[in-house]
Amino acid sequence: MRARGCAALLAVLLAVAGCSGGPARHGPLLAGGGVDAEPHARDCLPPDGRTRTSTTNAGPVTNEGSGPVTVTGVSLVNPVEMGLVEAVFVPEEGPVNGAVYPPPPDEAGEGWPDRVVAPGAVLGPGEEWWFAVGLRSEGPAAATERIRIDYEDADGRAYYALTGTSVAMREQCIGVEIDWPDW
Amino acid sequence: MPSGGAVVRLLAWPAGRELASLEDGDTFTLTPIARTSTDSDGHYELRVDPSVDLGRFESEDGLVEVSLDVQAPEGQASYQGTVAPEEALGGTFSSRAAGDEVVEPSLPSELDLTLEPAGSVARSDVPADDDGLVHAQYVNLGVRWTNVGALFIKVTGVWGELQHLSGANAELGVGVASNNGSYSASGTVNRASDTTIGFGRHGRYTYRFFDTQRPYARYTRWNCSGTRSTSTVQPLAYGGNAGARSRSASAHIPPNQPRSRCAPYAPRTIHDQTVTKASTWATGAKTSSLIGIDLSARTGYSNTAKTRFDFVEAGRAVCGTRNHPAQRTEPGPGTLVVQMYP
Numbered sequence: 001m002r003a004r005g006c007a008a009l010l011a012v013l014l015a016v017a018g019c020s021g022g023p024a025r026h027g028p029l030l031a032g033g034g035v036d037a038e039p040h041a042r043d044c045l046p047p048d049g050r051t052r053t054s055t056t057n058a059g060p061v062t063n064e065g066s067g068p069v070t071v072t073g074v075s076l077v078n079p080v081e082m083g084l085v086e087a088v089f090v091p092e093e094g095p096v097n098g099a100v101y102p103p104p105p106d107e108a109g110e111g112w113p114d115r116v117v118a119p120g121a122v123l124g125p126g127e128e129w130w131f132a133v134g135l136r137s138e139g140p141a142a143a144t145e146r147i148r149i150d151y152e153d154a155d156g157r158a159y160y161a162l163t164g165t166s167v168a169m170r171e172q173c174i175g176v177e178i179d180w181p182d183w
Numbered sequence: 184m185p186s187g188g189a190v191v192r193l194l195a196w197p198a199g200r201e202l203a204s205l206e207d208g209d210t211f212t213l214t215p216i217a218r219t220s221t222d223s224d225g226h227y228e229l230r231v232d233p234s235v236d237l238g239r240f241e242s243e244d245g246l247v248e249v250s251l252d253v254q255a256p257e258g259q260a261s262y263q264g265t266v267a268p269e270e271a272l273g274g275t276f277s278s279r280a281a282g283d284e285v286v287e288p289s290l291p292s293e294l295d296l297t298l299e300p301a302g303s304v305a306r307s308d309v310p311a312d313d314d315g316l317v318h319a320q321y322v323n324l325g326v327r328w329t330n331v332g333a334l335f336i337k338v339t340g341v342w343g344e345l346q347h348l349s350g351a352n353a354e355l356g357v358g359v360a361s362n363n364g365s366y367s368a369s370g371t372v373n374r375a376s377d378t379t380i381g382f383g384r385h386g387r388y389t390y391r392f393f394d395t396q397r398p399y400a401r402y403t404r405w406n407c408s409g410t411r412s413t414s415t416v417q418p419l420a421y422g423g424n425a426g427a428r429s430r431s432a433s434a435h436i437p438p439n440q441p442r443s444r445c446a447p448y449a450p451r452t453i454h455d456q457t458v459t460k461a462s463t464w465a466t467g468a469k470t471s472s473l474i475g476i477d478l479s480a481r482t483g484y485s486n487t488a489k490t491r492f493d494f495v496e497a498g499r500a501v502c503g504t505r506n507h508p509a510q511r512t513e514p515g516p517g518t519l520v521v522q523m524y525p
Contacts, residue, residue, distance in 0.1 A: 030510075030512055032507075032509040032510050032511060032512075033511050039457070040456070040457045040511050041454065041455060041456050041457055041508060041509060042454075042455040042457060043448075043452065043453065043454050043455070044452060044453045045449075045452050046451045046452065057446065057447070058509055059446060059507040059508070059509030059510060060443070060507055060509075060510070092443075093442055093443070095447075096447040096448065096449050096497075096524075097446060097447060097448045097449060097452055097454070098448055098449030098450075098451065098452035098494075099449050107449065163509065164509055164510070164511045165509055172451075173451060173452055173453045173493075174342075174451060174453055174493045174495070175493075178453075
């Protein structure tokens with residue numbers, strides 16, 4: 001059995017790096033991906049044969065601030081042959097990834113009837129909503145690096161938040177190598 | 184009880200390539216780059232001498248491997264980690280990529296240490312000198328299996344595959360023994376893979392760990408007085424990895440996760456989990472036959488070490504044990520588990 005010394009040393013500060021504070025675009029809304037970090041997940045979704053649409057559920061979006069924020073716009077980041085149909089916030093869970101957009105009831109999730117269209121939505125402090133986006137394939141190489149949410153706080157300061165998942169739309173996803181754009 | 188007046192030193196190890204070139208039994212030196220003493224409350228703050236050229240200690244990932252050593256009359260302690268030169272000199276860490284992966288320094292900015300009692304230590308034949316350098320001796324310990332990931336698929340209708348490609352970065356535990364005592368885990372180092380390992384595609388009810396072999400080394404050192412020693416066991420820098428095996432993880436199957444931590448997928452979709460940090464497996468590096476304990480292993484999900492899920496049937500989801508898979512913010516999603524999503 002090894003004896004332990006009774007003396008304990010506390011707290012070393014290796015350097016004074018500390019928190020230097022981020023640029024103004026680091027706001028209170030968290031949408032899964034960091035502003036400066038690369039996407040950390042990739043989804044391939046087959047488009048619906050008739051509408052060419054698919055649904056991506058980007059997961060929970062949280063307002064970590066002490067006041068409300070108002071969403072001013074939603075856009076695709078570095079899209080290739082892909083369009084945005086609609087972006088909504090859902091109060092709980094959200095739709096199945098890869099469902100046609102809008103998703104049918106059995107794939108929409110319980111909160112779908114209470115969804116709010118993202119542009120113009122006001123998210124209160126501490127609120128968590130699920131971010132669902134309808135995407136349209138406009139070509140065989142359809143892809144978006146991520147999705148961007150622009151918003152303002154109560155004082156009119158502008159920020160944006162990014163999702164952390166890249167999305168491609170292909171007729172066949174399983175068993176093939178996806179030709180992702182060179183972002 | 185706080186220890187006042189203890190000497191705290193930060194020692195820089197040679198760059199990885201220099202370490203990798205050592206022959207069994209070779210000696211080398213560790214260079215002190217910061218030194219201070221604890222106050223009466225046991226607190227201390229280390230600052231690297233700005234005149235020190237840290238560049239010569241940098242490995243390819245841009246980080247410097249260091250030992251934080253504490254010596255006091257009551258005993259000693261050592262902690263292994265990596266620092267970013269710009270941060271150590273008082274600036275802000277800027278992330279950098281090693282291959283396709285962003286690596287981060289592993290030495291915490293704040294660290295509590297417990298002293299091991301000092302004992303009588305045999306002098307070695309390794310020469311000591313008065314120039315402040317610390318001499319160490321390298322011994323090759325051969326290879327050991329280390330964990331690079333896991334699959335937990337609790338359903339039919341979903342395929343999973345761990346893809347571990349050349350360049351994948353792993354954060355591996357370090358074992359330290361003071362005064363010829365027993366080893367304990369103390370810090371981590373980053374090691375990249377230089378081999379692409381395929382673990383195959385796995386289907387229903389898969390609960391497996393996936394391992395690759397890495398070479399380990401023991402580094403035994405003496406300070407200039409020759410009165411104290413520390414042995415450090417860690418994976419060899421630039422030693423590469425080889426071989427693949429899987430083993431049962433049935434004893435570690437996560438429970439079903441709440442729907443709020445799950446991302447449901449329709450049939451014919453795929454999900455690749457990439458950069459976020461994966462779980463640390465406390466005993467993922469099988470070193471017990473060498474030092475009496477297994478050490479930790481964590482391989483991040485990245486473009487070179489990722490987990491892919493192919494969804495074939497409806498009503499399935501990939502879930503994180505700590506957070507939703509789409510969430511990058513700490514603590515990250517944790518272990519991924521595929522489960523029903525009715």
